[in-house]
Amino acid sequence: MAELILGQTLAFAADPFVEGPGAARHEWRGAVLVEDGRIAAVGPADALRAAHPRARVTDYGEALISAGFIDAHAHYPQTAIIASWGKRLIDWLNSYTFPEEMQFSNISYAEDVAKRYFDLTLSNGSTTTVSYCTIHPESVEAYFAEARRRGLRALAGKTCMDRDTAPEGLRDTARSAYDDSKALLEKWHGSDRLSYVITPRFSPTSTPEQLSALGALWAEHPDCLMQTHLSEQTDEIAWVKSLYPQARDYLDTYEAHGLLGPGGLYGHAIHLEPRERDRLREVDAALIHCPTSNTFIGSGLFDMGGLTAEGQRVGLATDTGGGSSFSMLRTMAAAYEVGQLRHRALHPAELWWLATQGSARALRLDDKIGNLAPGMEADLVILDLASTPAIAQRAARANDIWEAIFPTIMMGDDRAVQAVWVNGQPLR
Template sequence: MSGTKLILGQVLDLVADPFKAPLGEAHVLHEALVVAQGKIAALGTKANLRAAYPEAEILDHGHALILPGFVDAHVHFPQTGIIASWGKRLIDWLNSYTFPEEMRFGDPAYGAEIAALYLDLVLCHGTTSVTSFCTIHPASVDALFTAAQERGMAVVAGKTCMDRDTAPPGLRDTAQSAYDDSRALIERWHGKGRATYAITPRFSPTSTPDQLAALGALWAEHPSCLMQTHLSEQTDEIAWVRGLYPQARDYLDTYEAHGLLGAGGLYGHAIHLVAREIDRLAEVDASVIHCPTSNTFIGSGLFDMAGLQARGLRIGLATDTGGGSSFSMLRTMAAAYEIGQLRHAPLHAAQLLWLATAGSAQAQHQSGDIGTLAVGSVADLCVLDLASTPAIAQRAQRANDIWEAVFPTLMMGDDRALIETYVGGVARLSAARARLARPRSSPRSAPLS
C-alpha cells in the first residue's frame, strides 16, 4: 500500500448535524484514520488500523485534534491586502478601500501574487477550501484557480461582474462582456480538477437589470455552476437597492426576477431578511452564508442563526476577507458564538465546528467531497493543538470532555494552534509557512508619513 498513511490523534468525526441530532449521536471520537490515494479509507482504533494497514506510513499527532479542513464559504481574495482597514459603513468601505485595491488586479502578475499569498495564509489557519469573489478581470480568476491547483485545493470562484455606474469606471464591464467572460471561464475551469465555477454578480447595486438577466441566463445554461452574491447586509444598502429597483418586492426579488434565485445560490450575509425572502430561500433550497467578523467589523447587524436554522436553510460560515477582520475560521467561530449570545441563542462547540466544515460544504453542495471525514471523501484535514498557548492550555487542562477541551481553542485560538494542514492527504503547512516567510516583491503602495 505505497503512499498509504495512518494518521494518529483525536479524530473528531461529526457524523450528523448537531443542530438537528442529539450531541451524543452527532459525533464519534476515533483514535486514527487512514489516507489512501488522497482519500479517507478508514477510521477506528490505532490497534485495528495498524493491523489492517501494516505498511502504512505512521504520522502520530499525539493528543492533537484532527478535523476536516475548514471550508470558508464567502471571501474576496483580492481584498487580502486591505484586510483590517479602518471600518466605515459598507458603501464607504467599498469606495475607500475595496474598489481601489481591486483595480490593481488589471495586472495579472499582481493577481497571481495575491492569490498565492491568500491561499498560503488560509492554509496556515487550517482552511482547505474557499469560495471567493475575484475581480472583473478574468485573469484574477485564472490566478486563483491556478494557485489552488498547485496546492491541490478545492476552490469555488468566479469573475465579479459590475456594469452600473455605481462602480468606478476602472471596474465596470458590460452585460455582454460579463456573460462572455464568465462563459469562457466556465469552459476553462468548471469541473477541472477540484475547481468549481460560481457565476458572480457582486450585488444588485452594481449591476443593471440587463446584466443580472444575462447572468441569470448563463446560470440556466450551466446549472451545475454555483451562483454567489450579496444579500441584505446593511439597512442603508437595502434602501439603496430599493431606490435602484423600485419595482422589486424586496432585495431578493432583484435576483429572483432575473433568474438568479435557486438551489446552488449562495447569498452572503442575509442579515435583514423579510418574511417573503426567507420563505423563497427555503422553498428553492438556497444557501445563506454567515460572515460574523465582517458583520461586526463593518457594523452590519446580527445574523439570525436560530431563526434561519428553524426554517431549514442551508447555512455556511465565512471570514468574508477582507470586510471580515481575520483569515481564521477559529476567530470566525468565536465571532459566531458571540453573535449567537447577543441573539440569546448561543452555539455549542459542535455546532460551530459543523458550520465551519460540513455546514459550509453542504451550503456549497459539496458535502460528498469536503468538510467531512466520511470514508471516500478527500483527505482535507486540519490538526489542532488544543494547548497552543499558556492561556488555552491552562483552561483545557480542566476539561471534563472533548467539547470542554475544544472550546477554548475555538474562542482563543489562532494560527499557532495549527500543527498540520493536509490537502488531499498531502501535508501543506510547512511549505505555506515557508513561502509566507519570503520577502514579497510588491512595494508598499504609499509611503508612511
C-alpha cells in the same frame, strides 16, 4: 503507500442543529486511513493499525484531527486591505475595495496576492475557499492557477458590475460579463478540484440587463453555483429599493432575473423579510454567515437560531477583507458571540459543523469534503488544543471533548494549526 494518521478524531454522523451534540463522533485515540488522496477508513487507532500494518504512520499524539475548514465566502482581492479602519459597507467599497480591485488587471499583481492569500488561509487550516475575484479575468486566472498548483479544492468567479454605481475602471457590460464568465467557466469548471461560481457582486452594481444575462448563464450551467450578497446592511437595502423600485424586496431583484435557486450562495442575509426567508427555504438556497465582517463594519446580527430552526441551509465564512480575520477559528468565535447577542448560545459541535460539514453542505460538496468519512477527499487540519498557555490551562480542566475544544475556538489562531493535509498530502 497508505497513510495512517493518528490523533483525536472528530467527525459528524448528522447535523448537530437537528440531532444535538450527539451527531458528532469523537475518538480520544483515533486514526484516519488515507489512500490515493481519499479517506479509506476512520476509527480507533489500535484497530486500524492492526488492520493496516504496512501503512505509513504519522502520529500527532493528542492533537485533534478534523476535516479541513471551509471558508464559504471571501474576497481574495481584498487580502491587502483587511483590517482597514472606520467604514460601513458603501464607504468601505468606495474607499478601500474598489481602488484595490482596480490593480487586478495586472496578472503579476493578482498572482502575488493569490499566493499570499493561500499562504494565509492554509496557515489557518482552511483547505477550501470560495472567493469573489474582480471584474478582470486575470484575477480569476491567478486564483485558480495557484489553487491548482497546491492541489486545493477551490471555488471562485469573476465579479460582474456594469452599473455606474461602480467606478469606471471596474465596470464591464452585460455582454462582456456573460462572455467572460462563460469563457472562464469553460476553462476552469471541473478542472482538477476547481469549480467556477457565477458571480454578480450584488444588485446595486449590476443593471437588470446584466443580472438577466448572468441568470441565463446559470440556467445554461445549472451544475455551477451562483454567489452574491443579500441584505447585509439597512442602508444597502434602501439603496436597492431606490434602484429597483418595482421589486417586492431585495431577494426579488435576483429572483426576477433567474438568480434564485438551490445552487445560490447568498452572503450575509441579515435583514431578511418574511417572504425572503420563505423563498430561500423553498428553493433550498444557502445563506452564508460572515460574523467578523458583520461586526467589523457594523452590519447587524445574523439570526442563526431562527434560520436553522426553519431548516435553512447555512454556511460559515470569513468574508475577508471586510471580515477581520483569515481564521475560521476566529470566525467560529465571532459566530458564538453573535449568537449570544441573539440569545442563542451555539454549542461547540454546531460551530465546528458550520466550519466544516455545514459549509460543505452549503456548497453542495458534502459528499466530497467537510467530514472524516470513507470516500471523502483527504483535506485535514490537525490542531493543537493547548497551543498557548491560556488555552492549555483552560483545556486541562476539560471534562469532555467540547470543553477541550471550546477554548481553542474562542482563543485559538494559526498557532493552533499543527499541520494541514490537502488531497492526502501533508503541506506543513
